[in-house]
Amino acid sequence: MPAQPIVVVNPNSNPEVTAGLERGVAPLRFAGGPAIVCETLESGPFGIESQTDVEAVTRPLAARIAKGDAAAWVIACYSDPGLAVCRELADAPVFGIGESGLLAALQRGDHVGVVAVSRRAITRHRRQQRMLGIERRVAGERALELTVGELADETATWRRLADVAHKLKEEDGCDVVVLGCAGMARYRRRLARELGLAVIDPAQAAVISALGAVALAEAEV
Secondary structure, three states: OOOOOEEEEEOOOOHHHHHHHHHHHHHHOOOOOOOEEEEEOOOOOOOOOOHHHHHHHHHHHHHHHOOOOOOEEEEOOOOOOOHHHHHHHOOOOEEEHHHHHHHHHHOOOOOEEEEEOOHHHHHHHHHHHHHHOOHHHEEEEEEOOOOOHHHHOHHHHHHHHHHHHHHHHHOOOOOEEEEOOOOOHHHHHHHHHHHOOEEEOHHHHHHHHHHHHHHHHHOOO
């Protein structure tokens, strides 16, 4: 396996999000496999909560990825800021967690439900779904109406998450749920048990895709 790691970049400057990413990718580390390194883009906003934030982090994110010291890159924001630009500049595969999470969900169900952090994020996510051509497979998207900072309160977040996810299942008819924010892997198994449905953490989905790409790049066939 390569000496270079898979680098997961949190484009916001909130260390709690990076800590959540670390917890989420921990089960994907294995002996003999590539290192998985989670980084914080310290020049980014505390939370990426608007299109302005998305556009603002594109240049510093692209500059980081252009350094080329990774076997694969993961952009760990569900809005996939700068994904096309970073793919153009990088000499290694680049995965956005939004795209990866949605594509993974399509492999697990017919009708996808997405949990957004805020209503404002849903507009961005719907543009992404249209670009991927999958909007008809998205049964619904509902918002927690929490800030990125408020997500650190696990009790309040779980209460809202369970309520929103049940509505996606029972009212919108989804049969698979995507957590539409980075660093929420801690809730994946609990929510899957609560709903009786597959729940996708998008950062985990992106890292799994990166592991596959790296393994195939090193393979002899």
